Amino acid sequence: MIYPPDDSITTLSLGPESLPMRKINTRNFRLATRSTPREVNRRIVLNLIREYQPISRAELARRMQVHRGTMTPLVRELVESGVVFEKGTAATARGRRPTLLCVRTRGRLVVAVDVRPGRSVIALADVSGHVLARDAFDTPDSPAELPELLATEVASLLREHAPDGVEGCQGLGIVLPGMVDRKTGRLIYAPRLGWRDVDLRSAVAQRVGMRCYIESAPIACALARLWLEPDATRAVNSFAYVSVSDGIGVGLAFNGEMLRGEAHTAGEFGHVSLDSSGPECVCGRVGCWEAMACNSATVDRYVERLTGNVQPRNGTAKRAARGAIRPGIDEVVRRARGGEPAAVSALVETGEHIGKGLALVVNAFNPGRIFVGGEITAVWELLEGPIRDALAAGTITDRTRATPVVPDSAPAEYRLRGAVALVTAPGYAALAVG
Numbered sequence: 001m002i003y004p005p006d007d008s009i010t011t012l013s014l015g016p017e018s019l020p021m022r023k024i025n026t027r028n029f030r031l032a033t034r035s036t037p038r039e040v041n042r043r044i045v046l047n048l049i050r051e052y053q054p055i056s057r058a059e060l061a062r063r064m065q066v067h068r069g070t071m072t073p074l075v076r077e078l079v080e081s082g083v084v085f086e087k088g089t090a091a092t093a094r095g096r097r098p099t100l101l102c103v104r105t106r107g108r109l110v111v112a113v114d115v116r117p118g119r120s121v122i123a124l125a126d127v128s129g130h131v132l133a134r135d136a137f138d139t140p141d142s143p144a145e146l147p148e149l150l151a152t153e154v155a156s157l158l159r160e161h162a163p164d165g166v167e168g169c170q171g172l173g174i175v176l177p178g179m180v181d182r183k184t185g186r187l188i189y190a191p192r193l194g195w196r197d198v199d200l201r202s203a204v205a206q207r208v209g210m211r212c213y214i215e216s217a218p219i220a221c222a223l224a225r226l227w228l229e230p231d232a233t234r235a236v237n238s239f240a241y242v243s244v245s246d247g248i249g250v251g252l253a254f255n256g257e258m259l260r261g262e263a264h265t266a267g268e269f270g271h272v273s274l275d276s277s278g279p280e281c282v283c284g285r286v287g288c289w290e291a292m293a294c295n296s297a298t299v300d301r302y303v304e305r306l307t308g309n310v311q312p313r314n315g316t317a318k319r320a321a322r323g324a325i326r327p328g329i330d331e332v333v334r335r336a337r338g339g340e341p342a343a344v345s346a347l348v349e350t351g352e353h354i355g356k357g358l359a360l361v362v363n364a365f366n367p368g369r370i371f372v373g374g375e376i377t378a379v380w381e382l383l384e385g386p387i388r389d390a391l392a393a394g395t396i397t398d399r400t401r402a403t404p405v406v407p408d409s410a411p412a413e414y415r416l417r418g419a420v421a422l423v424t425a426p427g428y429a430a431l432a433v434g
């Protein structure tokens with residue numbers, strides 16, 4: 001049988017909530033020994049089906065370089081367990097019509113939660129990240145209130161949209177604007193929420209009665225690129241995912257695995273200062289990338305251009321200023337799409353600031369590609385030019401200047417898809433061998 005070469009296997013503990021996850025490279029694996037756990041081979045077959053679906057058994061055997069007889073029992077197990085299903089037929093030159101294998105998504109549900117300052121979003125999605133229903137709720141001031149609140153929200157969502165209730169759900173994924181210790185499930189620090197060192201995962205799992213996964217939003221979004229978008233990642237397993245929302249976070253994937261750092265702070269580019277005379281940041285410093293390019297910075301710029309008034313820069317005054325005249329980022333994006341000059345120019349400047357920060361990411365990490373997620377990517381045509389110019393100005397070789405920068409295809413749901421990936425990825429990830 002087959003398993004990935006050593007450099008694409010990671011050692012995993014078996015607690016599902018704490019699995020480090022490495023993507024199996026479906027273009028580079030080799031025959032396994034007899035002692036290889038059956039589960040490893042099963043996962044390789046599952047990954048191949050996921051990546052190349054719909055795929056016939058003959059094509060699968062060809063890609064695995066094994067006889068069909070070796071592969072058949074593994075496929076049968078996957079079909080019997082309901083993870084894979086057979087659909088339709090494919091015409092062949094000789095006229096035989098084999099059934100095709102696909103990964104089952106229907107009826108396999110995930111609860112996804114995107115926690116943000118102010119309002120959070122909860123959604124019911126299938127395992128491929130397709131959102132079926134969503135609702136919003138006020139983010140509590142204290143993290144201690146979150147488990148009870150989520151229990152109520154989950155119950156109401158399942159009552160309306162999931163006939164099998166908790167039984168039909170694979171788990172609950174939560175993305176947060178902060179650093180998370182993946183092993184312990186503790187939220188280390190979320191500056192914009194003011195939450196620090198709290199054991200959210202077990203508290204929520206206990207209260208909701210469902211397996212729970214929590215992760216920093218940009219890391220979860222990068223996982224979604226790895227696990228929910230097979231086409232996009234065929235060519236690139238080393239990339240940066242930049243989430244532009246209330247803050248800016250960067251998730252770094254290297255050879256199909258997330259880079260987290262010794263203290264779970266890898267990718268914290270958001271608080272690198274780009275301008276010593278820039279606006280004050282929530283972290284207390286001045287001119288941070290995040291303070292220049294996050295959604296509230298864009299809205300501030302827009303309001304300034306519209307009214308001629310400089311917006312208050314410190315947090316308290318800004319909260320007080322949030323009133324009738326201050327639109328949300330979606331509204332600024334909408335007005336930019338309609339060609340309103342103040343909105344267009346505010347977003348063009350946001351593009352410049354994003355590009356300056358991307359140059360930092362490229363110089364530090366040299367990713368094969370950068371994905372940008374956020375509400376603002378709905379006007380990518382305004383951002384792309386300034387982003388590319390600033391990236392070119394801030395990097396030093398032709399190759400790094402040419403780093404592809406690609407908007408996430410789901411501006412309204414990119415973080416929810418990240419939350420879904422937290423739940424589904426462990427089922428596909430590489431297992432340790434021997």
Ligand SMILES: [Zn+2]
Nearest residue numbers: 271281283288
């Ligand atoms: Zn900062």
